[in-house]
Amino acid sequence: MKLKATALAVMLATSSGLMLSGCKTSSLAPEANTAESVVINKSEIDKRSYQYKLLDNGLKVMVISDPDADKAAAALDVHIGHLADPKDREGLTHYLEHMLFLGSKKYPTVGEYGEFIKKHGGFNNAGTGQEHTNYFFQIDNDYLEPALDRFSRFFIDPLFDPEFVQKERNAVHSEYKLKVKDSWRRFNEAVKQTANQEHPFTQFSVGNLDTLSDKEGSTILETVKEHYKKHYSAGIMSLVVVGNYPTEQLMQWAESKFSPVPNNGYQIDSNRPAPFLDNQQGVKIEIKTLEDSRQLTLQFAAPSNKPYFEQKPLAYLGHLIGYEGEGSLVQLLKQKGYIKSLGMGSYGPDDFVPMTVYVDLTPKGYQNIDEIVSNFYSYVDLIKTDGIKKSTFDELAKIRKTAFKFQEKFDVAYLASSVAGNMQYYPAQHALDVGSVYKDFDKKLIKSYLDQITPEKMRMIVVAPDVKSDIKEERYDVPYSMKPLSEANLTSWNKAPKIAELSLPNANPYIASNLTLESNKSVTEPEKVYSEPGFNVWFENENEFGLPKSSLNIRLYSDKIGANPQYRAAVTLHDKIVDDLLSAESYPAQVAGLYYSVSGFSRGYDINVQGYSEKSNKLLSKVISTLNPDLITQETFDRIKLNLIQEYKNNKFEWPIRQMYSALYEEVYETTLSDDVYIAELNKLNLATLKSVVKDVLSEVEAESLYIGNIDKDDVKSMVKTVKSSIDTQFKDGLKTDVKTIQLAENKQKVRDVAIDHNDSTIGYVIQADDDSIEQKAKYQMIAQMLGQRFYDSLRTKQQFGYIVSLRPFNFDNTPGIGFGIQSPKAHPSILKAKIEEFMAQQKDYVNNISAEEFEEHRKGLLSDLEKKLQNSYEKLARLKSDLVEENYQFNSREELIKAVKALTAEQMAEFYASEIASENKRSMVVWNIGKAHEKESSYKASAYDLCQASKCVIEAFN
Numbered sequence: 001m002k003l004k005a006t007a008l009a010v011m012l013a014t015s016s017g018l019m020l021s022g023c024k025t026s027s028l029a030p031e032a033n034t035a036e037s038v039v040i041n042k043s044e045i046d047k048r049s050y051q052y053k054l055l056d057n058g059l060k061v062m063v064i065s066d067p068d069a070d071k072a073a074a075a076l077d078v079h080i081g082h083l084a085d086p087k088d089r090e091g092l093t094h095y096l097e098h099m100l101f102l103g104s105k106k107y108p109t110v111g112e113y114g115e116f117i118k119k120h121g122g123f124n125n126a127g128t129g130q131e132h133t134n135y136f137f138q139i140d141n142d143y144l145e146p147a148l149d150r151f152s153r154f155f156i157d158p159l160f161d162p163e164f165v166q167k168e169r170n171a172v173h174s175e176y177k178l179k180v181k182d183s184w185r186r187f188n189e190a191v192k193q194t195a196n197q198e199h200p201f202t203q204f205s206v207g208n209l210d211t212l213s214d215k216e217g218s219t220i221l222e223t224v225k226e227h228y229k230k231h232y233s234a235g236i237m238s239l240v241v242v243g244n245y246p247t248e249q250l251m252q253w254a255e256s257k258f259s260p261v262p263n264n265g266y267q268i269d270s271n272r273p274a275p276f277l278d279n280q281q282g283v284k285i286e287i288k289t290l291e292d293s294r295q296l297t298l299q300f301a302a303p304s305n306k307p308y309f310e311q312k313p314l315a316y317l318g319h320l321i322g323y324e325g326e327g328s329l330v331q332l333l334k335q336k337g338y339i340k341s342l343g344m345g346s347y348g349p350d351d352f353v354p355m356t357v358y359v360d361l362t363p364k365g366y367q368n369i370d371e372i373v374s375n376f377y378s379y380v381d382l383i384k385t386d387g388i389k390k391s392t393f394d395e396l397a398k399i400r401k402t403a404f405k406f407q408e409k410f411d412v413a414y415l416a417s418s419v420a421g422n423m424q425y426y427p428a429q430h431a432l433d434v435g436s437v438y439k440d441f442d443k444k445l446i447k448s449y450l451d452q453i454t455p456e457k458m459r460m461i462v463v464a465p466d467v468k469s470d471i472k473e474e475r476y477d478v479p480y481s482m483k484p485l486s487e488a489n490l491t492s493w494n495k496a497p498k499i500a501e502l503s504l505p506n507a508n509p510y511i512a513s514n515l516t517l518e519s520n521k522s523v524t525e526p527e528k529v530y531s532e533p534g535f536n537v538w539f540e541n542e543n544e545f546g547l548p549k550s551s552l553n554i555r556l557y558s559d560k561i562g563a564n565p566q567y568r569a570a571v572t573l574h575d576k577i578v579d580d581l582l583s584a585e586s587y588p589a590q591v592a593g594l595y596y597s598v599s600g601f602s603r604g605y606d607i608n609v610q611g612y613s614e615k616s617n618k619l620l621s622k623v624i625s626t627l628n629p630d631l632i633t634q635e636t637f638d639r640i641k642l643n644l645i646q647e648y649k650n651n652k653f654e655w656p657i658r659q660m661y662s663a664l665y666e667e668v669y670e671t672t673l674s675d676d677v678y679i680a681e682l683n684k685l686n687l688a689t690l691k692s693v694v695k696d697v698l699s700e701v702e703a704e705s706l707y708i709g710n711i712d713k714d715d716v717k718s719m720v721k722t723v724k725s726s727i728d729t730q731f732k733d734g735l736k737t738d739v740k741t742i743q744l745a746e747n748k749q750k751v752r753d754v755a756i757d758h759n760d761s762t763i764g765y766v767i768q769a770d771d772d773s774i775e776q777k778a779k780y781q782m783i784a785q786m787l788g789q790r791f792y793d794s795l796r797t798k799q800q801f802g803y804i805v806s807l808r809p810f811n812f813d814n815t816p817g818i819g820f821g822i823q824s825p826k827a828h829p830s831i832l833k834a835k836i837e838e839f840m841a842q843q844k845d846y847v848n849n850i851s852a853e854e855f856e857e858h859r860k861g862l863l864s865d866l867e868k869k870l871q872n873s874y875e876k877l878a879r880l881k882s883d884l885v886e887e888n889y890q891f892n893s894r895e896e897l898i899k900a901v902k903a904l905t906a907e908q909m910a911e912f913y914a915s916e917i918a919s920e921n922k923r924s925m926v927v928w929n930i931g932k933a934h935e936k937e938s939s940y941k942a943s944a945y946d947l948c949q950a951s952k953c954v955i956e957a958f959n
């Protein structure tokens with residue numbers, strides 16, 4: 001893959017009139033033959049070791065030895081994506097991704113790989129993008145070698161089993177159907193119609209039964225095999241392996257298992273025509289959306305920015321254009337009541353980057369689009385004259401370098417996947433730190449990108465529900481239109497006036513300078529260190545992550561909200577308003593690595609502040625004091641209320657399976673209300689009522705807080721002081737209310753039928769334990785572990801009922817259970833229900849006769865999930881918080897569960913399965929929707945089911 005920056009710039013310059021100055025010739029390709037000598041840039045506190053090697057077959061390999069990792073992982077990235085699809089075979093690359101993992105010569109059994117991974121505490125996945133297909137898995141360290149062996153064979157001798165050709169076509173088709181109403185998909189597919197059809201990015205990426213059918217002279221099986229042979233070449237692959245083994249061992253495995261991957265000399269060819277023709281720039285494109293929402297997108301094509309990873313011209317521009325602090329474009333447009341949010345993104349294929357400004361509009365903004373665009377150009381002019389400064393670049397560099405140095409860990413599978421992707425574009429040396437490399441401030445280069453932002457080059461895309469057009473994108477059924485911008489618009493935007501309210505960002509006050517670690521870490525388990533009536537704080541400062549950060553959660557409990565619809569709607573709206581009021585302040589904090597969240601829920605307010613300890617009190621004080629309802633103006637109230645109502649209305653465009661789960665939660669939790677209830681309450685709510693509700697709720701609260709990280713006990717005192725001085729309330733005990741969940745009865749199954757406007761049918765089938773003992777929790781977790789993959793293999797892979805098929809633990813607050821979920825384009829939910837029950841019955845044999853060895857493997861797999869080390873302070877806070885909320889002040893629920901899982905026997909599980917799952921006496925409930933495709937199902941007799949349609953059909957069961 002030799003993509004030369006200069007060649008690209010020249011190509012784009014000649015083909016679409018773009019010109020770049022300050023052209024650097026940084027190589028896009030990893031250096032050839034540098035072998036083991038490459039030193040990988042890593043954070044100075046990073047304890048991992050890295051080694052890079054280019055194998056003889058041209059495969060780029062990075063191994064990562066992490067002595068602290070309790071999981072291992074691998075990822076393989078192939079530098080081909082849907083842009084490589086043949087014109088008459090759209091979706092082929094994606095289909096190939098699906099077909100690849102269905103057995104190899106050495107491991108021919110379909111599903112064996114997935115089961116092996118799952119059994120050993122892992123997961124696996126893959127994704128197809130514009131230019132890449134990325135495969136990855138994670139697994140217990142002990143099983144890395146055999147997992148790698150299985151994984152490697154898919155790139156050496158996959159079987160492409162003919163039996164599954166048809167089945168996986170169905171899976172791809174279901175995936176296409178699932179997202180047919182997705183606003184993002186609809187937007188993208190319509191935009192593609194307004195671009196140069198000779199450019200492959202305009203092709204349909206997912207594929208369906210139509211594009212993947214057998215054709216005369218080319219069966220799909222032959223076609224997919226050829227596609228594989230042609231593109232899956234070691235020379236365009238990168239591999240990352242992570243584990244707690246020495247680098248030498250990891251490299252030896254990588255080399256021995258992946259050296260046989262063939263290299264056929266395939267070269268990436270990014271020599272493509274211009275993405276947009278002349279008459280596709282300087283245009284207004286309108287796209288009809290199904291949802292009640294309006295967006296404005298401004299798009300400007302530019303040469304790929306990947307060669308300029310050391311100069312970061314687009315990160316620089318994105319920072320300024322998307323800035324949300326005082327004086328920003330965002331604040332100006334919010335104050336006018338025009339927008340909900342605005343941001344800039346720049347993600348594109350290898351040959352160009354669409355610099356894209358996304359604006360989420362309010363209805364008022366939709367009426368004033370021309371003014372918004374004019375304000376945008378006023379701001380762009382301000383940047384052009386005064387905004388390209390070394391000081392801003394240096395500030396960004398400092399923030400990113402600090403972030404890289406003190407970055408949190410996350411799942412090693414995602415680490416492997418992202419590093420493998422980076423290795424395709426950047427020198428191996430920068431595979432980790434590419435995001436924080438800010439080497440040369442290059443004013444000319446930044447300016448050259450900024451110069452692409454002109455009305456003449458703009459593609460102004462308006463998405464709204466009332467767009468009318470006779471032209472349609474066919475696959476997603478999206479009406480759209482395109483016409484040139486008027487001369488009047490072009491002239492006025494070229495001379496956008498100076499606006500006094502607009503200014504460039506000042507120095508960021510949230511950048512932490514004290515990044516030293518507290519030395520006397522002593523409290524290694526949460527300890528109550530502060531207590532007075534109505535205010536309790538648990539604290540811990542064991543510095544297991546070695547970062548100068550802290551995490552704070554504070555819950556302000558109130559007993560006044562509960563299931564009261566008016567109060568629920570009011571506090572939910574209030575938290576959105578607080579977010580809005582804080583945005584100018586919180587944005588620079590976020591940029592500097594300090595985050596907060598506020599949510600109003602049935603039991604009060606839940607507030608988190610996380611990030612560099614030094615400045616967290618400053619942000620906390622701001623957040624708490626903003627809860628004061630007297631700060632809310634009529635304008636803010638009206639705007640945010642409208643946004644929230646829209647959000648609830650638009651939930652009906654969510655995937656059916658998600659809507660089904662929402663309905664399920666409404667049944668399960670007494671305090672979960674339906675979207676319709678929220679909408680009705682919000683419509684009734686005025687500002688005065690909101691203020692009085694919030695004042696009532698906050699007049700007395702019970703505060704419970706958890707504060708952990710790089711802090712000491714004095715920090716706890718000052719946190720308490722901050723909270724108390726920022727809010728006017730009475731702290732009082734006894735305001736933490738109970739959570740009420742449904743208690744299902746034995747042998748009495750109701751089916752709630754929900755209306756979802758979609759072709760597919762969905763079902764959620766849950767089974768509840770009869771008590772909340774730790775033994776029951778262990779059993780339900782174990783049964784989901786034993787049967788999860790089998791359910792997927794049976795209902796999805798073999799019987800092909802749908803793309804989304806799952807069996808997982810399902811908790812009714814503290815009472816355990818399991819839940820089966822399916823979304824199906826193929827069958828009526830009554831059939832899905834019967835199939836789930838058939839599966840349950842069939843598995844009796846399996847559970848009864850499981851070998852001791854297999855049982856132990858499942859146990860080990862489950863334990864490895866439960867015993868998984870915490871990787872960062874976010875995970876730690878979440879885990880401790882769930883114990884605190886449940887009033888487990890020993891903070892040991894996980895340890896207890898582990899003990900209970902270790903004590904389980906196969907006989908107990910068999911008995912449990914027969915009496916509580918595959919049993920007439922099970923406590924179960926079903927929520928389903930009948931898809932449009934199955935409305936006329938003749939075998940379905942509604943009277944055979946205990947159907948109820950309104951929410952809370954089993955409300956009497958709440959205790």
Ligand SMILES: [Zn+2]
Pocket residue numbers: 094098172175
């Ligand atoms: Zn897929």
